[in-house]
Amino acid sequence: MVALGLVGFVLVAAGVIWRRGYGAAHAAEIRELDRRRAQLADEQAALERRVRELSSRTRLGPIVENRLGMRVPDDSQVVVLPAPATYDSAAR
């Protein structure tokens, strides 16, 4: 009986320890993933800023005008297309 009791105690104790270890490992993993996500978000923000800087008119304007011969069109050269009819109005 005593032996069985000891075995049961050991099993229960091992289960509790395993459960806590399992939880701690997952918590660490969650923390690591959170940190990684934050890092990626930071990196994305930095890259977006870089893209915005590199694609700004101040930087691109002189390049496309001088090297490619492009220019801002005159307002008369801009063709504004009418908005497409909605499904309802088209159906009618």
Added chain:
Amino acid sequence: MTVLRASRVGVVHVALAVFAIALIARAAVVQLWHGKEWAETARREHLAPMPIMASRGTIVDATGAPLVESRELVRLGIAPRDVRDRRGLVHALASAGVPESWVSRATDRRRVWVEIPTRLLPEDAAPAIAMRGVREEPVSDRIGFGMGGLVSGLEVTLDTILRGDTGRVTVWRDGFGRRFESPAAPRSVIRGGNTVALTINHWLQDICERALADAVTRMQATGGDIVVLDPHDGAVLAMASVRTGQTNPAVTSLTEPFEPGSTLKPFIGAALLGLGRVGPTDVVDTHAGSITINGRTITDTHHAPAMTLRDVIRWSSNVGIVQFASRLSAREEFEALRDVGFGTPTGLPYPAEAGGTLREPARWSRQSAASLAIGYEIAITPLQLVLAYAAIANGGELLEPALVREIRSPDGAVWYRHQRRVVRRVMTRETAQQLRDALIETVEQGTGVQADLSTFAVAGKTGTARRVEGHGRYGTHAYTASFVGLFPARDPQYVILVKIDDPAGVYFGGSTAAPVSKVILKAAIAARDAALDRATLTARDYVPGAQLASTAARDSGDIPIAVASTKGGDVGDDPPEQAHPVTIALAHGARDSVTGSRADSAVERTVPDVRGLSLRAATRALHLAGFRVQLVDGRPGETSPVAGALARPGTVVRLGRVE
């Protein structure tokens, strides 16, 4: 022997029993009597509270593009005596970007604790953090996407909205002091900062920033400001400032008042019309462009014997507006300017907004009434001026300006959304319409022709005012050139102010600021999303063939304008277009030039032969020749009028294409 052995076993049993009883007794004491104390001690040693900084809210523009974001960085604290791998730490810190002097301190065993001030990216600091004796402290940093001055001001004003609530989490500690988060550990709610969406459109902002930078460089000016406002709801769509020698100037559109000059005249006109002191056909004697009032001579560059109020605005006549303004009492003139918002901060959420200067009539001199009528003895901010023109644009209502479109909580719920707020009605709809008509004429035929577009009608007013320099007196050759435009003229979607400080050479608002306004409008029309409702534009403002003869020719090449300044006295103002010869460089076969009045720009030219060219090349050739192009079904390269025919610049040439 057996008895002796039994007694020994009995002693051992007794001893074991005593030991067991003692153990149980001790356990009972520990668990039952001191259980709570020990549990508390264990909790203190195993668990540790850790504050968690809430992420600061993001500032985005009207399209949702971020203007400022937070990013998480770390700061390192090092206990040099606990460090085992000294060489590895030196390498890790150096690789992370820690200055050499701090690396030396961090590995100096004479020190107990070293906090490195450098903020590091977590991925860079990760190798160092993994080492014994190194602790990390998370810190937040802001990453901006331009508009530094405006955004910095908003960060201060909206701090409580952006900041969020700091939370707290309980972590486990092991025997080495390492911390582990537990999902089951108690945690207080962390509420991140709110997202603030501005009314600024970053596409339009980009257009304005480039146009202003180019203009300031080209004109060798000392600075400039551009403000674009939606006159229907008071939303600021773009706000750019440049000051030479400053990489990140403050938002001078809000903080630096200036004397506006002639851009103030429409508001004197509004008071005169509103009070019934001037009728549409009333004419004032403009004395051929010169008058002396209280010993001061006021001059015009457009020398006419008499003008209506409309002509006074169109030609920016100082003599005319001063004469008309004399029909107002000092109090009426003061109230007219005060009511449109001059002399009072607009209330925009910016920490250092200036209110400008508008003195009470009791403090006026004998010259003040005349000076105010032509935009002197008053200092206003660009934003105030734009808001006042927005009243003309929207039918007479002075609006509260808005820089914040929306505030959203981290879960996306909107708890503030800007709604149009009318401060007061400052003129009747009829008066606003009359002023708009006068401003349209100003751009079509008056001092603002260089702001005119080919296809869409623009209204506006030019201004040129002398600038006060460091010694407190007007500079000899220092001017503020400005233009305020309404686009499109009939139901304006933009009110745009362009102000150039101290341009070298030609300094008139009509020749310096007005063309910049045109550049911005053209780019905005062509841009993907510059806060323009194009459907409304096409429905109301497309004017095929209207005014094209002059504008298309003007746009086909640069128009050097020889300005023979006739300025005198202490008032600078706009040059009327007819007063100066205009040289037009013909774009197509640019061998001839026509010198004379603007009407000469409508010289007929030959429609080029574009057969055999690609559609793009054909369109380009026709545009270069000064024509407008309409694509129609037909044979590629076939035009109407046909190649070789004579047509005026700006004529619509139909170009065939295969459907």
